[in-house]
Amino acid sequence: MTEATAAAENEHEHAEGEEHHGDHPKWLQHHWDTPAQQFDAAKIGMWAFLGQELLFFSGLFVAYAIYRTWYGDAFAAGSHELSRPLGTINTCVLLFSSLTAALAVRSSQLGKKNETTVLILLTIACAFAFLCIKYMEYHVKFEHGLLPGSFFGTPRDILTFAPIPGATSEHAAALPPHTHAFFSLYFVMTGLHAIHVIIGIGVWIWILRRNLRGDFSRRYFTPVDVTALYWHLVDLVWIYLFPMLYLIDYVGPHKG
Amino acid sequence: MAAITTDHKGHGDGHGDPNVSYLDVKKGIMSWLITLDHKRIGIMYLVSVMTFFVFAGVMALLVRLKLFTPGRTIMDPDTYNRVFTIHGVVMVFLFIIPAIPAALGNFVLPIMLGAKDVAFPRLNLLSYYIYVLGSCFAIFSLVNGAVDTGWTFYTPYSTTTNGAVVAMVMGAFIAGFSSILTGVNFIVTIHKLRAPGLTWSRLPLFLWGIYATSILQVLATPVLAITLLLLMLERVLDIGIFDPHKGGDPVLFQHFFWFYSHPAVYIMILPGMAIVNELIATFTHRKIMGYRAVFISSLALALFSFLVWAHHMFVSGQSEYANMVFSALTFLVAIPSGVKVFNWTGTLYKASIWVASPMLYALAFLFQFCIGGLTGLFLAMLATDVHLHDTYFVVAHFHYVMVGSTVFAFFGGVHFWWPKITGKLYPERTAKTIFWIIFVGYNTVFLPQFVLGSRGMPRRYYDYLPQYQTLHQISTVGSWILAFGGFWMIFMFIQSLRNGKKSPRNPWNSAGYEWGSPTPPPLENFVKQPVFTRGPYDYHLATDAEVAED
Numbered sequence: 001m002t003e004a005t006a007a008a009e010n011e012h013e014h015a016e017g018e019e020h021h022g023d024h025p026k027w028l029q030h031h032w033d034t035p036a037q038q039f040d041a042a043k044i045g046m047w048a049f050l051g052q053e054l055l056f057f058s059g060l061f062v063a064y065a066i067y068r069t070w071y072g073d074a075f076a077a078g079s080h081e082l083s084r085p086l087g088t089i090n091t092c093v094l095l096f097s098s099l100t101a102a103l104a105v106r107s108s109q110l111g112k113k114n115e116t117t118v119l120i121l122l123t124i125a126c127a128f129a130f131l132c133i134k135y136m137e138y139h140v141k142f143e144h145g146l147l148p149g150s151f152f153g154t155p156r157d158i159l160t161f162a163p164i165p166g167a168t169s170e171h172a173a174a175l176p177p178h179t180h181a182f183f184s185l186y187f188v189m190t191g192l193h194a195i196h197v198i199i200g201i202g203v204w205i206w207i208l209r210r211n212l213r214g215d216f217s218r219r220y221f222t223p224v225d226v227t228a229l230y231w232h233l234v235d236l237v238w239i240y241l242f243p244m245l246y247l248i249d250y251v252g253p254h255k256g
Numbered sequence: 257m258a259a260i261t262t263d264h265k266g267h268g269d270g271h272g273d274p275n276v277s278y279l280d281v282k283k284g285i286m287s288w289l290i291t292l293d294h295k296r297i298g299i300m301y302l303v304s305v306m307t308f309f310v311f312a313g314v315m316a317l318l319v320r321l322k323l324f325t326p327g328r329t330i331m332d333p334d335t336y337n338r339v340f341t342i343h344g345v346v347m348v349f350l351f352i353i354p355a356i357p358a359a360l361g362n363f364v365l366p367i368m369l370g371a372k373d374v375a376f377p378r379l380n381l382l383s384y385y386i387y388v389l390g391s392c393f394a395i396f397s398l399v400n401g402a403v404d405t406g407w408t409f410y411t412p413y414s415t416t417t418n419g420a421v422v423a424m425v426m427g428a429f430i431a432g433f434s435s436i437l438t439g440v441n442f443i444v445t446i447h448k449l450r451a452p453g454l455t456w457s458r459l460p461l462f463l464w465g466i467y468a469t470s471i472l473q474v475l476a477t478p479v480l481a482i483t484l485l486l487l488m489l490e491r492v493l494d495i496g497i498f499d500p501h502k503g504g505d506p507v508l509f510q511h512f513f514w515f516y517s518h519p520a521v522y523i524m525i526l527p528g529m530a531i532v533n534e535l536i537a538t539f540t541h542r543k544i545m546g547y548r549a550v551f552i553s554s555l556a557l558a559l560f561s562f563l564v565w566a567h568h569m570f571v572s573g574q575s576e577y578a579n580m581v582f583s584a585l586t587f588l589v590a591i592p593s594g595v596k597v598f599n600w601t602g603t604l605y606k607a608s609i610w611v612a613s614p615m616l617y618a619l620a621f622l623f624q625f626c627i628g629g630l631t632g633l634f635l636a637m638l639a640t641d642v643h644l645h646d647t648y649f650v651v652a653h654f655h656y657v658m659v660g661s662t663v664f665a666f667f668g669g670v671h672f673w674w675p676k677i678t679g680k681l682y683p684e685r686t687a688k689t690i691f692w693i694i695f696v697g698y699n700t701v702f703l704p705q706f707v708l709g710s711r712g713m714p715r716r717y718y719d720y721l722p723q724y725q726t727l728h729q730i731s732t733v734g735s736w737i738l739a740f741g742g743f744w745m746i747f748m749f750i751q752s753l754r755n756g757k758k759s760p761r762n763p764w765n766s767a768g769y770e771w772g773s774p775t776p777p778p779l780e781n782f783v784k785q786p787v788f789t790r791g792p793y794d795y796h797l798a799t800d801a802e803v804a805e806d
Contacts, residue, residue, distance in 0.1 A: 029377075030372065030373075030780075031371060031372035031373040031377070031449070031780075037448055037449075040448055041375045041376075041444045041447070041448040041449075044443070044444045044447055044448065045375065045376060045379075045440050045441070045443075045444045048439075048440045048443050048444065048474050049436075049440055049474075051474055051475060052436050052440070052474050052475065052477070052478045053478070055475055055476075055478040055479050056478035056479075056481055056482050057482070058478075058479065058482075059479055059482035059483060059486070059512055060482060062508075062512075063486075063497060063508065066505065066508065067497075067503075067504075070503070071503065148493060148494075148495040148496070149493065149494040149495040149496035149497075149499075149502055150494040150496065150502065151493070151494065177503075178502075178503045180496065180502065180503075181496065181497075181502065181503050181504070184495040184496055184497055185497075187495075188486070188489060188495065188497075192485075
């Protein structure tokens with residue numbers, strides 16, 4: 001942040017120098033006086049947007065708190081059905097992608113275009129790896145019929161969503177009542193998170209294209225910066241989802 | 257000019273010839289549809305919201321017409337349920353929420369700040385098209401069976417009833433993102449694009465209101481979004497989160513819904529209050545009494561609005577202790593509301609008031625907001641609410657705040673800024689006549705409903721007992737008067753567009769910042785970058801040239 005501000009200050013001086021020649025740099029939109037003003041505005045805008053993202057997920061966290069309180073045993077049983085190793089790997093993958101995203105911001109601030117390209121590609125690769133692992137997890141859940149609401153108990157094909165002929169649902173049937181509520185929330189929460197990851201990939205590809213085109217420099221790296229902010233939030237949401245969904249080890253009070 | 261000016265920093269890119277108004281810079285339909293100019297986007301919003309206003313208003317007329325007599329007349333009960341639902345959904349999500357911030361706010365906000373545009377012009381245009389997309393889903397729902405749930409979409413009814421619920425909910429979901437992005441845009445604009453000299457303590461109160469509204473839009477609307485998303489998933493994928501058969505809780509939907517929708521009524525009323533500040537200051541030529549208290553009260557209303565949602569659910573079976581807490585918190589809302597009303601009254605006291613047509617709407621606002629606000633206390637009180645809940649008393653209270661206050665302020669704002677927007681004047685005498693028709697019509701519709709409600713007439717009912725008929729008939733006759741005034745007003749404005757007289761720069765002799773630029777403004781709003789050296793209501797510091805017509 002301090003480095004970014006310092007760089008923006010630098011821009012500020014440069015731009016004032018340029019204004020004596022009577023024109024803005026190409027990337028400075030006409031309604032801004034200085035690059036610093038434009039940079040700050042983008043940052044505030046993204047932070048406000050992230051505030052709305054948090055509240056978007058907050059409804060799900062409230063629902064989770066209520067239903068976990070009501071159906072603690074079912075949530076513990078449901079949680080044990082999830083693959084902790086895969087969840088852990090995915091957490092590491094996302095954390096690593098946040099690191100590469102942060103490094104991409106730094107390298108673009110330093111004007112190292114090629115390094116930025118590599119770091120953005122690494123970030124995108126991690127995002128794809130995350131989605132692949134997520135797909136593998138979903139696949140197993142579908143095969144065992146561990147599905148939301150009234151779909152719970154019927155094994156289905158993940159691509160066609162058709163019931164798998166001959167597959168048994170004994171596995172799901174052995175779980176406590178209301179385990180379907182856990183899987184409703186599991187799929188809604190991780191599904192929404194995955195949609196955010198997919199949107200993030202799209203934005204990163206756009207940033208990559210702009211970087212290759214040479215849009216960014218020591219003086220202008222705002223889009224990389226705000227995209228990384230968004231990416232950190234996607235990471236942050238997962239950091240909450242992982243323990244809430246994968247690491248429940250519930251022992252009810254009646255079990256002493 | 258509102259103040260001393262510095263030399264304009266030209267860009268040499270052909271932008272903003274200060275002698276050409278924004279309306280004449282480019283012509284043709286495409287120059288509007290892909291414009292990044294906040295003024296044109298504001299006008300596109302204005303046209304869109306007015307279209308939905310007329311449409312939803314006609315729905316209200318049908319509801320009132322049906323209620324003229326008990327029993328089955330012009331429509332069957334199922335149609336009736338759909339008609340009042342359409343009225344509510346369209347009025348709330350497609351008219352009143354975007355009406356003041358997105359339409360008038362878009363136009364006025366950057367000019368008041370002395371800025372060339374909003375912070376993110378492309379995002380602004382995107383917000384408009386997101387709104388249009390949401391509207392398309394709503395229209396799709398209307399022609400495919402519509403919705404009969406009421407605008408609140410309460411579960412479990414909304415998850416089991418027939419009709420195009422998913423499309424309508426999707427429309428509200430999408431329109432919500434338009435509102436969120438507009439809020440983000442305005443917050444950043446107010447933070448980063450204030451002209452030199454425009455300190456926070458000189459910020460026009462209209463912008464304080466829009467700022468408080470924007471915070472609500474950004475922080476409350478996403479909760480509606482997730483709620484509506486869960487509702488759609490419930491209908492499409494049967495996830496059971498609001499379904500008691502599967503262990504879900506339908507009342508949770510009500511909590512989620514009101515966690516947004518209570519702040520949402522402040523998204524609707526705060527901009528209305530914000531306009532009234534500008535009107536009262538201009539037409540009394542006075543500084544708003546207690547400027548600081550008034551803007552703090554806007555922020556306080558924004559804060560309190562997040563703490564009172566469950567007062568919509570006193571009879572939903574929630575805990576009695578929750579009821580008591582939410583009732584007490586609800587009374588807190590009266591404090592900042594009272595601060596505003598007393599400060600406005602104080603500003604008017606012994607002032608030399610120019611009762612121009614916009615000011616008439618502001619005065620009507622004061623009168624009707626007091627009725628709407630004070631009857632809110634009846635509903636905040638637990639004992640009286642049990643009796644009044646789900647009756648016409650609630651309908652009347654809600655409409656006194658939303659129509660009698662917000663829509664009247666919106667009309668006042670449209671009259672006030674009409675010359676600024678179009679460069680044309682409208683006939684003042686006609687506008688005053690129309691005001692009185694609307695005022696009489698409006699109060700004839702809704703005053704009897706307080707009596708109806710307190711005598712036990714339930715809201716949303718298709719039929720009623722004979723003892724309610726007289727009051728229902730008075731209300732329905734009022735709706736015709738109101739509609740006559742409304743259509744005449746629209747006709748008057750269209751006439752003004754076609755052959756209205758050219759407006760001077762400052763037809764109301766206002767010291768407000770927005771009147772310091774040419775009327776209608778050039779593309780980049782000002783001839784020279786303004787530097788503000790006084791507050792927007794400092795009539796004692798304004799020069800004669802500033803408050804002169806030209």
